[in-house]
Amino acid sequence: MLRLENINKQFKGQQVLNSLSFEIKKNEMISIMGRSGSGKSTLLSIMAGLQAPDSGSIVFDEKQLGVLNEESLASFRLHNIGFVFQDFLLMPSLSVYDNIYIAAHPRKDIAKTIKHQRVTDLIEKVGLASKAKQRIDKLSGGERQRVAIARSLVNKPKLVLADEPTGNLDASTADDIMSLFRSLHSSIETSFVIITHDEHIATLTDKTYQLTNGSLQ
Amino acid sequence: MMIRYMTSYFLSQRYKTTALVVSLSIYFAVLLIAFVLLRAIPDIAALPLKSIGVQTIVQKTGEIPEQMIGVVFPHSNAPISEEEYQKLSALEFTESAEAVLFFWFFDESYFKAVSGIKPESDVAKLIIDNSPNTVDSLRLNDAIITSSLSERQNLAIGDNIVIGHMTFIVRDVLEKHPSANIVASDIYISFQSAFDLATASPQITNLYSDISQTVGNVVLLKTNPSVMVDKETAVKDINKKLIVFSEQSFTEEVNDQLALVSNAGQTLLGIVGTLLIIAFCLLVFYNLKTRETEIATLRKIGWKLADLRLQFGAESAIILATSLLLGNVMAFIGFQYLKQTTIELALPWDITAKPHFLMEENAIDRTIEAALPVNYEPIIAVLASGAMFAFFISISLLIFQQLKNIKPYDMAK
Numbered sequence: 001m002l003r004l005e006n007i008n009k010q011f012k013g014q015q016v017l018n019s020l021s022f023e024i025k026k027n028e029m030i031s032i033m034g035r036s037g038s039g040k041s042t043l044l045s046i047m048a049g050l051q052a053p054d055s056g057s058i059v060f061d062e063k064q065l066g067v068l069n070e071e072s073l074a075s076f077r078l079h080n081i082g083f084v085f086q087d088f089l090l091m092p093s094l095s096v097y098d099n100i101y102i103a104a105h106p107r108k109d110i111a112k113t114i115k116h117q118r119v120t121d122l123i124e125k126v127g128l129a130s131k132a133k134q135r136i137d138k139l140s141g142g143e144r145q146r147v148a149i150a151r152s153l154v155n156k157p158k159l160v161l162a163d164e165p166t167g168n169l170d171a172s173t174a175d176d177i178m179s180l181f182r183s184l185h186s187s188i189e190t191s192f193v194i195i196t197h198d199e200h201i202a203t204l205t206d207k208t209y210q211l212t213n214g215s216l217q
Numbered sequence: 218m219m220i221r222y223m224t225s226y227f228l229s230q231r232y233k234t235t236a237l238v239v240s241l242s243i244y245f246a247v248l249l250i251a252f253v254l255l256r257a258i259p260d261i262a263a264l265p266l267k268s269i270g271v272q273t274i275v276q277k278t279g280e281i282p283e284q285m286i287g288v289v290f291p292h293s294n295a296p297i298s299e300e301e302y303q304k305l306s307a308l309e310f311t312e313s314a315e316a317v318l319f320f321w322f323f324d325e326s327y328f329k330a331v332s333g334i335k336p337e338s339d340v341a342k343l344i345i346d347n348s349p350n351t352v353d354s355l356r357l358n359d360a361i362i363t364s365s366l367s368e369r370q371n372l373a374i375g376d377n378i379v380i381g382h383m384t385f386i387v388r389d390v391l392e393k394h395p396s397a398n399i400v401a402s403d404i405y406i407s408f409q410s411a412f413d414l415a416t417a418s419p420q421i422t423n424l425y426s427d428i429s430q431t432v433g434n435v436v437l438l439k440t441n442p443s444v445m446v447d448k449e450t451a452v453k454d455i456n457k458k459l460i461v462f463s464e465q466s467f468t469e470e471v472n473d474q475l476a477l478v479s480n481a482g483q484t485l486l487g488i489v490g491t492l493l494i495i496a497f498c499l500l501v502f503y504n505l506k507t508r509e510t511e512i513a514t515l516r517k518i519g520w521k522l523a524d525l526r527l528q529f530g531a532e533s534a535i536i537l538a539t540s541l542l543l544g545n546v547m548a549f550i551g552f553q554y555l556k557q558t559t560i561e562l563a564l565p566w567d568i569t570a571k572p573h574f575l576m577e578e579n580a581i582d583r584t585i586e587a588a589l590p591v592n593y594e595p596i597i598a599v600l601a602s603g604a605m606f607a608f609f610i611s612i613s614l615l616i617f618q619q620l621k622n623i624k625p626y627d628m629a630k
Contacts, residue, residue, distance in 0.1 A: 048517070050625050074519050077519040078521075079519070082518075083517055083518055089510065089517075093225040093226055093228065093229035098219075101221075102518075105219045105222075106520050106521065151518070155519070
């Protein structure tokens with residue numbers, strides 16, 4: 001589904017990714033580990049079309065991302081990629097419902113009623129039905145991450161990229177979040193890439209890669 | 218545009234948003250009021266003369282009488298010739314003209330200001346309309362007097378008044394001064410009688426040998442307000458000695474009284490407006506800077522720049538629309554207040570010709586009080602709102618060009 005071929009990327013004069021090649025198949029759940037500064041987040045950005053590599057190609061469903069302009073890449077992400085961030089990156093002034101809805105809002109091809117249904121279903125799935133109208137700043141860290149996960153799935157993406165999704169959570173909440181990932185993974189046809197530095201989290205995915213010296217092993 | 222995103226942002230920034238909306242609305246209201254006042258200045262300045270149904274009064278500088286005895290012309294009321302009158306009537310802005318013969322009469326104990334008016338003139342109609350006993354015309358020996366003269370000299374209907382060689386019978390007493398102190402006469406008589414008295418006065422004939430040729434010494438002009446010419450220059454071109462009182466004569470005084478539209482007021486409005494534009498720009502810019510993470514997140518999850526521009530543009534549009542709506546309400550209230558406000562205009566001595574050397578006459582109230590002729594005008598309000606909306610929304614859209622510089626990968630994890 002997503003293929004990276006000979007990706008090179010320098011960051012602040014350092015070769016962060018070095019002839020990196022890698023493929024994610026449909027419905028796969030993998031983790032990428034690496035020490036701090038190893039280029040994990042840069043790799044994730046390149047996978048999502050947020051950053052362009054210095055060289056190499058990214059192919060998503062046999063389409064080259066390198067030829068797309070910024071607006072087309074935004075449209076590509078809207079339709080194909082879901083994001084989960086370490087800092088959640090939710091809108092503090094919005095409710096749980098609206099924080100999820102906001103990701104579906106630009107989709108003109110989906111009727112409002114369907115968007116509403118999807119948001120409601122996802123709130124149910126992540127276990128926040130009773131807090132749908134609550135503002136984000138009233139929620140705990142684990143609850144916020146659940147909202148972020150629901151947001152990442154509202155457009156039914158083919159790929160969810162999670163950058164240290166448990167990085168700001170305690171061990172027990174982190175396990176809960178991973179359980180949620182696993183349960184969602186089993187019920188929907190979406191691939192998950194989880195970037196983490198936590199070996200325990202990595203063991204909960206189907207496959208784990210190590211990013212070392214700019215290459216995946 | 219996601220409405221709930223917008224409203225939740227406004228609510229989270231309620232103090233900042235309210236301050237901006239209130240500042241914009243107050244400024245808009247003040248600007249609208251100032252603009253309407255500015256447009257109304259000619260109308261306000263025309264009020265004193267409008268009260269006697271004319272827009273312009275022409276007199277002529279003459280000579281100071283040797284002695285204040287009998288019938289005399291004040292020095293600002295020299296006789297106007299037929300030729301001058303015809304030229305005044307033919308001026309581009311003149312719709313109609315009529316002449317009055319005004320003089321002072323001094324007898325042993327009293328002073329009287331007298332106007333001779335032609336029966337068909339508008340001034341005569343005004344006097345007759347204000348005549349409580351509906352005197353329908355002024356015959357040769359008829360006089361209509363003001364209540365002020367009636368009180369001062371104990372005169373009543375049917376009494377005789379002697380002016381020069383003529384005796385007049387008081388036909389009526391005017392309760393309200395119809396000429397609003399312009400050409401402030403105590404007595405109104407027929408033009409023919411006034412002419413006979415003037416031509417028989419040694420004080421007048423000594424100074425003006427051509428008095429028998431005069432058509433009067435005060436010419437009242439009704440003018441066409443759409444003809445925009447300098448009336449004073451046009452009249453002075455006929456004879457430099459002619460003096461003109463029109464709305465132009467009062468414009469400066471109106472300006473002085475309406476601080477909002479004075480030069481200082483306009484400068485202040487300009488400065489406040491500039492500061493407000495700067496504040497608005499800074500606020501929109503600050504809004505983008507403080508929401509960079511939010512914007513970057515939205516770009517990450519698939520919002521296009523066009524979606525963001527629409528969202529933030531709508532926010533600005535709602536703020537502006539609310540401000541303008543509130544501003545219009547404020548302006549409406551402001552106009553209701555202004556309509557109750559009166560403006561006082563002091564008339565020049567020349568058109569309230571009274572002998573200033575007589576203490577009693579010098580004390581005459583020379584001010585005209587009038588309500589400001591201003592109204593909330595919906596068309597102007599809509600046009601001004603549209604212009605302000607377009608201006609500020611253009612500024613916002615210009616600043617939103619910065620959105621493309623907020624890259625989705627720059628921000629926090």
